[in-house]
Amino acid sequence: MEIWQSERLSAIPWLVHGTATRVFGSTRYPNEGETDRTQDKRDQFIRSLGLDPSRLVVSGNTHSNHLVSLPSYYTNLISPPNPNPNLVSPPNPNPNLVSPPFQGGVRGGYSLVPDCDGLISSSPNIILGTKTADCLPLFLVDPVSHTIAIAHAGWKGVMAGIAIEAVHTLARTSNAKLQGKKLSVNEKLSVNEILVAIGPSIGACHYAIRDDRRDEMLARTPFVLKKDFMPTSPNPSLAGGEAYLVDLRAIVIRQLVSYGISSSNIDVSAPCTACDPDTFASYFLSHDASQGMLSVIALK
Ligand SMILES: [Zn+2]
Numbered sequence: 001m002e003i004w005q006s007e008r009l010s011a012i013p014w015l016v017h018g019t020a021t022r023v024f025g026s027t028r029y030p031n032e033g034e035t036d037r038t039q040d041k042r043d044q045f046i047r048s049l050g051l052d053p054s055r056l057v058v059s060g061n062t063h064s065n066h067l068v069s070l071p072s073y074y075t076n077l078i079s080p081p082n083p084n085p086n087l088v089s090p091p092n093p094n095p096n097l098v099s100p101p102f103q104g105g106v107r108g109g110y111s112l113v114p115d116c117d118g119l120i121s122s123s124p125n126i127i128l129g130t131k132t133a134d135c136l137p138l139f140l141v142d143p144v145s146h147t148i149a150i151a152h153a154g155w156k157g158v159m160a161g162i163a164i165e166a167v168h169t170l171a172r173t174s175n176a177k178l179q180g181k182k183l184s185v186n187e188k189l190s191v192n193e194i195l196v197a198i199g200p201s202i203g204a205c206h207y208a209i210r211d212d213r214r215d216e217m218l219a220r221t222p223f224v225l226k227k228d229f230m231p232t233s234p235n236p237s238l239a240g241g242e243a244y245l246v247d248l249r250a251i252v253i254r255q256l257v258s259y260g261i262s263s264s265n266i267d268v269s270a271p272c273t274a275c276d277p278d279t280f281a282s283y284f285l286s287h288d289a290s291q292g293m294l295s296v297i298a299l300k
Pocket of ligand 1: 202203204205206272273274275
């Protein structure tokens with residue numbers, strides 16, 4: 001496997017998505033202040049999906065529940081389609097807007113939106129991306145307005161409700177787009193039409209935690225239940241006192257369903273990263289922070 005893709009989302013003709021496997025090497029984009037050593041790998045992955053790497057926008061990933069909606073205005077700033085070669089700068093679609101809507105920036109072949117863990121867009125000019133290495137990459141699609149989102153969900157983000165925020169923001173963005181088109185009320189998006197795919201991420205078979213983490217998770221949100229934790233059997237590889245295996249995906253699914261997503265619209269078929277470390281980056285196994293996987297979603 002070169003690229004992991006959700007079968008459910010692959011059936012949508014106007015959508016492109018996927019998670020890069022280690023066939024490409026590490027496709028993790030750098031944190032603030034780090035040297036970028038993986039641009040060629042990311043570009044290769046994105047091109048293999050038939051997309052233009054210069055249109056990649058990624059989230060900073062700070063384990064928050066914050067998502068940023070990328071309007072087409074910003075998209076035009078990233079890579080302005082120049083309708084008139086005699087025009088030096090692209091026309092500003094909104095002259096009252098002096099500065100871009102967020103303090104992001106273009107760096108070495110991609111644009112970074114800091115201080116967020118998810119991105120939303122309904123523009124075909126943009127590729128939304130996130131990096132993971134055991135955390136859950138979430139792909140969200142509204143098939144009514146063709147609005148898409150990607151989010152990064154580690155245990156802290158899951159506790160903070162990143163999946164719930166992703167649904168809220170996607171629905172809000174989608175309905176704003178539909179209103180802009182003056183569609184009838186009947187065409188308004190229902191949340192239960194949203195499709196979600198959980199990408200390759202650590203499963204309940206491998207995600208071992210200490211009992212203090214379990215206690216913290218149970219205290220943080222009612223979406224975490226005692227049945228999400230299974231006592232570990234004696235295992236020499238767990239030298240840090242890990243006492244429980246936790247099913248992070250089950251918690252995310254519970255959050256999504258409780259906020260109106262149909263369980264039949266959630267694809268949970270992705271493999272566990274730690275079960276197949278030759279194919280997927282797993283920080284839990286390698287403790288190598290330089291390794292990671294880029295996940296992307298884009299409209300054709
Ligand atoms: Zn596993």
